[in-house]
Amino acid sequence: MTSLAGTNENDDMLTQPASKYRAFPPVQLPDRQWPNRVLTAPPAWCSVDLRDGNQALAVPMNVSQKLEMFDALVRCGFKEIEVGFPAASNTEFAFIRRLIEDGRIPGDVAIQVLVQAREDLIERTFEALQGAPRAIVHLYNSTSPAQRRIVFGLGKPEILRIATRGTQWVKDRLPRLAGADVRFEYSPESFSATEVEYALEVCEAVSEVWGPTRERPIIFNLPDTVEVAMPNVYADQIEWFIRHLKRRETAIISLHTHNDRGTGVAATELGLLAGADRVEGTLFGNGERTGNLDVVTVAMNLYMNGVHPGLDFSAMNSLRDVYERCTGMIVPPRQPYSGELVFTAFSGSHQDAIRKGLRAWEVSGGESKGAIWDIPYLTIDPSDIGREYREVIRVNSQSGKGGVAYLLESEFGIELPKDLQREFGPIANDEVDRLGREVRATELKAMFWREYVERTAPWRLTSFRTENQDGAVKCRAQLTRDGRPVEAEGQGNGPIAAFVNALSTGGARRFEVISYSEHSLSSGEGASAIAYIQARFADGSTRWGCGVDTNIELASIKAVLSALNRA
Numbered sequence: 114m115t116s117l118a119g120t121n122e123n124d125d126m127l128t129q130p131a132s133k134y135r136a137f138p139p140v141q142l143p144d145r146q147w148p149n150r151v152l153t154a155p156p157a158w159c160s161v162d163l164r165d166g167n168q169a170l171a172v173p174m175n176v177s178q179k180l181e182m183f184d185a186l187v188r189c190g191f192k193e194i195e196v197g198f199p200a201a202s203n204t205e206f207a208f209i210r211r212l213i214e215d216g217r218i219p220g221d222v223a224i225q226v227l228v229q230a231r232e233d234l235i236e237r238t239f240e241a242l243q244g245a246p247r248a249i250v251h252l253y254n255s256t257s258p259a260q261r262r263i264v265f266g267l268g269k270p271e272i273l274r275i276a277t278r279g280t281q282w283v284k285d286r287l288p289r290l291a292g293a294d295v296r297f298e299y300s301p302e303s304f305s306a307t308e309v310e311y312a313l314e315v316c317e318a319v320s321e322v323w324g325p326t327r328e329r330p331i332i333f334n335l336p337d338t339v340e341v342a343m344p345n346v347y348a349d350q351i352e353w354f355i356r357h358l359k360r361r362e363t364a365i366i367s368l369h370t371h372n373d374r375g376t377g378v379a380a381t382e383l384g385l386l387a388g389a390d391r392v393e394g395t396l397f398g399n400g401e402r403t404g405n406l407d408v409v410t411v412a413m414n415l416y417m418n419g420v421h422p423g424l425d426f427s428a429m430n431s432l433r434d435v436y437e438r439c440t441g442m443i444v445p446p447r448q449p450y451s452g453e454l455v456f457t458a459f460s461g462s463h464q465d466a467i468r469k470g471l472r473a474w475e476v477s478g479g480e481s482k483g484a485i486w487d488i489p490y491l492t493i494d495p496s497d498i499g500r501e502y503r504e505v506i507r508v509n510s511q512s513g514k515g516g517v518a519y520l521l522e523s524e525f526g527i528e529l530p531k532d533l534q535r536e537f538g539p540i541a542n543d544e545v546d547r548l549g550r551e552v553r554a555t556e557l558k559a560m561f562w563r564e565y566v567e568r569t570a571p572w573r574l575t576s577f578r579t580e581n582q583d584g585a586v587k588c589r590a591q592l593t594r595d596g597r598p599v600e601a602e603g604q605g606n607g608p609i610a611a612f613v614n615a616l617s618t619g620g621a622r623r624f625e626v627i628s629y630s631e632h633s634l635s636s637g638e639g640a641s642a643i644a645y646i647q648a649r650f651a652d653g654s655t656r657w658g659c660g661v662d663t664n665i666e667l668a669s670i671k672a673v674l675s676a677l678n679r680a
């Protein structure tokens with residue numbers, strides 16, 4: 114048993130939870146249709162960030178935060194925005210007046226206001242709406258058995274009467290908003306925990322009072338106020354309701370799910386399959402307890418299936434900033450689509466697959482050639498929502514050579530040869546492991562520079578000159594070895610071969626160059642070249658070396674010394 118202080122008498126999970134908890138009974142709908150359907154069009158969206166989201170905040174938004182949030186929701190493309198519960202708080206009343214009086218509501222946006230079925234509250238709500246060009250009055254009362262019995266102590270007829278009486282009070286006041294486009298929404302709160310037959314009976318009675326038409330439909334919002342069952346049960350409830358509703362064509366069926374069992378998004382998606390037309394939710398799932406459904410996720414899930422959601426999340430990062438600033442909430446790093454880490458791969462094998470996928474996408478011509486996105490581990494192209502490829506691959510101790518190479522290339526244009534990637538990968542990995550944290554691209558470059566480019570001991574180049582003689586290249590190099598000057602001359606079929614020859618005459622360990630490549634690092638005046646050399650020594654061991662210089666010949670000579678110094 115749990116006391117009011119919230120403690121379980123034995124502080125243990127029950128061995129027989131059925132002695133305390135019961136499964137929600139399924140709906141009898143053997144010929145359910147929703148499992149066979151697919152979503153091919155978006156629903157109408159209504160943001161409830163400024164009401165359901167706001168009322169769940171420890172510190173509710175002030176007027177200026179609400180204004181900022183309202184503008185952000187408009188930019189996302191919401192055409193219906195629940196702006197508050199004006200009869201419940203002066204801040205909400207003031208905010209709504211401010212929106213209307215300052216003319217901040219775009220012509221194609223309707224503001225929605227929530228109110229309980231009490232005449233004084235409905236009266237105040239209509240005061241708040243004076244002058245609004247388009248509004249939705251949202252009336253609700255709770256209908257579930259637990260609410261009827263425990264909270265209201267009323268039977269079904271009395272609860273139904275609360276709904277119809279409230280509807281009549283709203284209808285009576287419509288002339289007060291003459292000239293405005295006013296619609297009506299009714300929510301049987303706790304719908305998903307209510308007997309479907311009774312929820313329908315209440316809604317039919319409300320409809321009878323309101324008198325909706327095909328042209329001016331009523332909105333029936335069927336909330337999953339508290340998730341009590343799996344999302345398929347909610348979908349059955351929605352399909353059952355729609356199939357039994359008289360004059361279906363005069364109603365818009367709206368979903369409003371919460372996330373108590375962690376399936377708010379799934380419940381909404383299955384509810385849409387079941388035939389609903391409209392979805393209420395919040396950005397990033399803010400809301401009471403575990404939150405409302407995250408509209409961003411549902412919208413982007415449609416998008417990733419090729420259906421435009423009718424909402425625009427192109428500026429996801431700045432939307433997240435506005436949200437965090439206004440609500441004081443944090444978007445979890447793994448929140449679908451919007452979380453900081455959702456397009457990031459730390460794992461080496463994931464990085465490798467993503468790199469190959471991105472390359473294949475480029476080769477296929479990408480977006481400009483209408484190629485279909487099919488990149489392992491990336492459900493959508495992050496750049497579609499203003500996120501950057503640079504976020505995609507990040508390096509920590511779980512990462513492999515692929516991620517290291519990708520970062521060096523994408524950030525600095527350093528195109529490591531495959532075999533060099535294999536050599537440097539574990540070196541970088543050991544260093545990252547030692548640091549015990551994620552490393553930035555600049556740190557990786559510094560590691561690479563330390564390991565290869567800055568290896569100037571024991572051998573260091575002072576000067577290098579070549580001349581062509583009888584088809585061969587002769588070179589003269591001045592070097593230091595452990596600080597002592599060494600002069601060396603050599604010849605070969607090119608400057609590198611001549612230098613390798615000079616080194617052996619100068620007393621260096623014998624080796625041959627088995628691979629070589631180079632590329633420029635940047636364009637413009639201070640253009641630098643980078644050269645990569647792989648040396649094989651007499652004992653069969655190999656080492657890579659790397660040199661950077663504005664002169665490509667000198668870059669390759671430095672690369673030779675780097676390989677020698679690393680041996």
Ligand code: KIV
Pocket residue numbers: 165227253300302303334336337338339369371
């Ligand atoms: O979750 C809920 O039931 C609500 C209603 C007021 C619609 O927020």
Ligand code: ZN
Pocket residue numbers: 165336338369371405
């Ligand atoms: Zn809610």
